[in-house]
Amino acid sequence: MVQRTSSGGATVELSTAREEYIQAFRLMILGRILDEKFATLYRAGKIHGGVFIGRGQEALSVSIGIALREGDVFAPLIRDQAGRLAFGETILDAARTYFGSVQGPMRGRDGNVHRGRPREGYLPMISHLGAMISVVNGTLFAKRMKGLTGFVGAACIGDGATSTGSFHEALNQAAIEKLPLVLIVANNQYAYSTPTSRQFACHTLADKAPGYGIEASQVDGTDLGSCLRVVGEAVKRARKGSGPQMVVATLLRLCGHGEHDDAHYVDPKLKASPMGRDCLNVAEGYLREKRWADDVILESWRQEAVDQVETAIAKVQREPAPDPLKENWCALAARHLTEVFPEV
């Protein structure tokens, strides 16, 4: 946060907004560069399995990550590298999961975007879309039972997940229990290759919220300033007890579903439309317009992010891969049972 000065409230507020914008922008750059590094490593055959990046969604993603604080819960989805970093994930955790390092949080047992630290409120997604929303509900429900206050939980999904039964059940559940859930919906126009016309028939996804009795807001997902404001306000409303909040952002996925996908099916008209803007370019333009950054500053931020990523990747690439002979092939936590019944 900015230093508080005696020059009056308006200045302080302005400085805070500027600091937040810059902090968010730098996390967006870091997320983008880290994503691009994973994509390069994938193309070089250095990463097993898929690589899923958040190109074009960084403004939205970072806005939720930055609005959360210690004690909150975060269940990101596959395009949330920027939000993960903002929530406090280290580059090392991300890289170690992609490389399957035993020093990472998932130790080679799960990979790529399936990572988290549940004890720290950072939930690891399963692949089944919508499934993590009710898990976030459960953490919030339990915190309330324990007498805690002032917390929120955020779950991120895309337009595809809004078609699942899990989405419906979890939103209804959150509304019944009036939980401080913030559901971030990135409508990036495609679920893999399926366009929104084959995904839903309502006018906008925000129309679904009143059916559950919850508040919804909409935002231009390409504009960092709008995302910070709209997502930040939704988090504040949830935090002060106004019940579940849904934020629907309109944007375009500026990449394939994964790095294996050339996204040839994306409509050129969408690419040429305002929703096809790259949120990083938009934010950079805003920084220049406000004179908060110039070429030299922007390049120094970029270089700093590149250095951080390169250092972490170089370190993780030297770490040993998991050893199947040293692996504990037991899925149960109840050790006394596994000793008696090795075949469990």
Next chain:
Amino acid sequence: MSITYLEAIRAAQERALEEDPRVFIYGQDVGSFGGAFKATKNLAQRFPGRVIDAPISEDAMVGMAIGAAIEGMRPIIEMQFADFSMPGFNQVVNNAATLFWRTQVPCPITIRLPSGGTSGSGPFHSQCLETLYAHFPGLIVMTPATVEDAYSMLLEAVALDDPVVFCEHKLLYYHLKAECLPSEAMPVGKARIARPGRDMTIVAHSAMVHEALAAAGELASDDGTEIEVVDLRSVKPLDTDTVMASVARTGRLLCVGESWPWGGVTAEVIARVACEGFALLDAPPQRLNAKDTPVPYHPNLWKVHRPTAGSIAEAARKLLRS
């Protein structure tokens, strides 16, 4: 004074709520109504805010339990019928069951499944689903056959750090009675010799233990044949040692299950005995399951769909002759 299987389940939940502030119950109609079978009768009144009605959303019910478990709670989820756990299946097998393996954070949730056929219940209120859940790594699957086990195993389910699928049998709810609740119990994962014998081993679990015991009694009074009945108690872990020791004594094995014939607990037991104890067998091992159709509604159809004392006795006689 006697206590039923259902009352034992209620009593175990009451004790768990009483002794552990991390425990809560979440399920449809479990609150002031006391549950479809009254397994939570008066618990909402006694433990305000800890016995909570859920919407008809099995997926979200289990998801909620997983989140609460991550926060250190020990939720008990009541599925109204085992059959209705299917809409929540994904959360159980893909989310709850994988959490510890993936993150080293345990997922101590207990999912109660009122299971099995009762006359007139039909295809969607009668299923035995232990086979499905036992297939997935990371789950423990309990199938208590006695009042004592219903009580002690449910308490152990809540205390375990893993997700437990607790298959309680509806046919036993009201009819099965014990003098009192047990003060000590066999550990989970250990099978029980429900009736000792030397001529043949019948392996069963849940309500089929009682059908097997009735068949064993029938054969004993017919011609003095002594059948040993092994109650598995839990199907995962599966106590292969106790089964193998019994087969070593008797040389003949019949496995009985109420679920469908393709795969399942009976197939698993026979596979293990055949692989590890083939030389112990004096005759090919046999299995008896429900017929390979949905569970029928009419009592005339229902009573021949599942193994009964009569059909088990018939299969046992045939095996004794071979």
